[in-house]
Amino acid sequence: MTTLRLEHVSRWYQNVVAVNDVTMTIGPGVTGLLGPNGAGKSTLIAMMSGFLAPSAGSVTLDDERLWRNEKIYRRIGIVPEREALFDYLTGRQFVVANAELHGLADPGAATQRALALVEMTDAQDRVISTYSKGMRQRVKMASALVHDPEVLLLDEPFNGMDPRQRMHLMELLHRRGGEGRTVLFSSHILEEVEQVARQIEVVVAGRHAASGDFGAIRRLMTDRPNRYVLRTSADRRLASALVADPSVRAVSLRPEGGLEVSAGDFGRFSAVLPQMASREGVRLLEVTPTDESLESVFSYLVAT
Amino acid sequence: MNRTIVRLGLRSVFGRRRGILLFVLPVVLIGLGLLVRLLAGATGDNAETVLDELGLTIVVPLVALIATTGLLAPEIDDGSISYLLAKPVSRHTIVLSKLVVAVGCVLVFAALPMLVTGLLIAPDEPRLALGYAIGTLAGGTAYAALFALLSVLTKHAVVVGLIYLLVWETLVGSLLDGVRWFSIARWSSVVVEEVTSVDVAQGLGPAYAVSALAVVILGATYLTGRRLRSFNLTGED
Numbered sequence: 348m349t350t351l352r353l354e355h356v357s358r359w360y361q362n363v364v365a366v367n368d369v370t371m372t373i374g375p376g377v378t379g380l381l382g383p384n385g386a387g388k389s390t391l392i393a394m395m396s397g398f399l400a401p402s403a404g405s406v407t408l409d410d411e412r413l414w415r416n417e418k419i420y421r422r423i424g425i426v427p428e429r430e431a432l433f434d435y436l437t438g439r440q441f442v443v444a445n446a447e448l449h450g451l452a453d454p455g456a457a458t459q460r461a462l463a464l465v466e467m468t469d470a471q472d473r474v475i476s477t478y479s480k481g482m483r484q485r486v487k488m489a490s491a492l493v494h495d496p497e498v499l500l501l502d503e504p505f506n507g508m509d510p511r512q513r514m515h516l517m518e519l520l521h522r523r524g525g526e527g528r529t530v531l532f533s534s535h536i537l538e539e540v541e542q543v544a545r546q547i548e549v550v551v552a553g554r555h556a557a558s559g560d561f562g563a564i565r566r567l568m569t570d571r572p573n574r575y576v577l578r579t580s581a582d583r584r585l586a587s588a589l590v591a592d593p594s595v596r597a598v599s600l601r602p603e604g605g606l607e608v609s610a611g612d613f614g615r616f617s618a619v620l621p622q623m624a625s626r627e628g629v630r631l632l633e634v635t636p637t638d639e640s641l642e643s644v645f646s647y648l649v650a651t
Numbered sequence: 652m653n654r655t656i657v658r659l660g661l662r663s664v665f666g667r668r669r670g671i672l673l674f675v676l677p678v679v680l681i682g683l684g685l686l687v688r689l690l691a692g693a694t695g696d697n698a699e700t701v702l703d704e705l706g707l708t709i710v711v712p713l714v715a716l717i718a719t720t721g722l723l724a725p726e727i728d729d730g731s732i733s734y735l736l737a738k739p740v741s742r743h744t745i746v747l748s749k750l751v752v753a754v755g756c757v758l759v760f761a762a763l764p765m766l767v768t769g770l771l772i773a774p775d776e777p778r779l780a781l782g783y784a785i786g787t788l789a790g791g792t793a794y795a796a797l798f799a800l801l802s803v804l805t806k807h808a809v810v811v812g813l814i815y816l817l818v819w820e821t822l823v824g825s826l827l828d829g830v831r832w833f834s835i836a837r838w839s840s841v842v843v844e845e846v847t848s849v850d851v852a853q854g855l856g857p858a859y860a861v862s863a864l865a866v867v868i869l870g871a872t873y874l875t876g877r878r879l880r881s882f883n884l885t886g887e888d
Contacts, residue, residue: 393883396737397737398736400881415880417739417740418739425733425737431730432731433662433663433734435662435663435666436662447655448653448656448734449738450739
């Protein structure tokens with residue numbers, strides 16, 4: 348069992364708190380670290396990678412601490428978010444160097460295996476500076492997989508990938524997770540996370556906001572009250588009709604005109620609204636969901 | 652020492668445009684040496700002037716600065732150092748391997764050109780050329796260790812290094828005599844003096860100069876490794 352454990356981990360920079368008292372356990376399988384930009388995902392991954400000391404709390408891999416412990420890298424592969432690689436090397440030279448630094452018995456063979464996994468065999472003899480963003484991402488991936496680590500940490504790995512590359516990486520992560528290895532990747536896109544990750548950890552504003560399988564997180568997000576702003580030809584008339592329907596939790600009149608509606612059951616509300624409007628003879632001029640963005644979804648998650 | 656890091660280090664020094672400067676500096680030194688020999692004559696005094704004023708004061712520290720900062724600063728800057736740090740390799744080994752490359756550069760692009768220039772201007776005094784070459788190697792190694800430490804302490808290692816060279820070693824060093832106790836340039840001159848038995852009137856004992864150089868080399872190397880061990884590397888979050 349390979350388990351990455353964070354216990355009451357905080358990290359601050361001078362007086363800015365990036366990560367605030369986070370406790371989580373990441374076990375075998377694929378885990379998605381989900382959160383909006385600037386939520387502290389990279390800081391968390393940096394601490395799990397042993398690149399950053401926690402200001403408080405502890406980060407361990409099977410009870411071995413990560414900070415200032417070089418030996419632990421035999422068991423961990425890291426795919427950083429930053430683009431920079433050794434641009435003057437070819438893809439193969441770069442991965443070979445990584446294999447050698449891990450002290451592998453046969454760096455050449457390990458390199459070919461890793462390059463094949465990410466489908467970079469054909470481009471391996473090109474200089475990295477000529478690679479596209481997606482190719483860089485894959486060669487980074489190969490360098491992290493070359494020693495076949497038990498734990499794989501990826502910071503925003505899907506950034507800059509085209510749909511086909513994205514699919515391929517998802518398959519790869521899925522396969523490793525299925526083999527019982529521990530895989531953790533960060534993303535700010537829910538759809539990305541729920542496609543691969545069995546377990547999702549949500550981080551918002553440095554705090555651990557939610558945790559569970561994607562079903563649980565999805566429910567948490569969709570069963571929330573949906574808010575809409577309606578502009579109609581007769582606000583008050585529609586409002587009184589809306590209040591009568593069980594799918595609606597609250598209606599208020601906006602001072603500047605229009606209605607603000609909070610609906611509990613999204614499916615029912617979207618079916619009922621047009622029927623109700625036509626029955627009442629009210630024209631719907633505009634229906635705008637006000638909390639479509641992920642940030643508001645997150646803020647809802649944090650508030651509860 | 653780690654052979655892979657040495658190999659990567661060599662590639663990174665010569666893979667960047669800055670690496671060209673490493674070839675330019677010795678060419679200028681040897682070129683000037685040739686000019687002096689043709690125009691001013693082949694004398695030991697002329698050799699000393701060139702090797703002191705251009706060699707020890709400018710070429711040696713610059714070669715050490717370019718080589719060392721080219722090895723560490725860009726990788727720290729762009730984050731690619733994480734590929735070295737995420738390995739079961741001791742941080743001291745990483746620093747040591749990088750310094751091996753830097754000292755190799757000092758040997759090839761500073762010490763050997765000093766030897767050649769010395770022999771060119773004063774072919775009858777091989778001891779003089781040898782002295783400067785050894786002084787260069789000792790001083791250049793100390794500079795390299797110091798600049799390595801600067802690279803892990805500040806993002807502006809090149810600028811800080813240049814300011815240190817211009818202000819401390821050159822300006823303050825020539826104004827205040829007491830600086831000689833704390834000047835790598837002066838210590839290397841003492842080493843030169845010792846080998847060539849030329850009196851440069853440094854007023855420092857060779858024992859002091861050699862131990863001071865050793866302290867800087869060992870101390871800075873150790874501190875660089877220690878600093879790299881607790882190096883906080885963050886993403887772009």
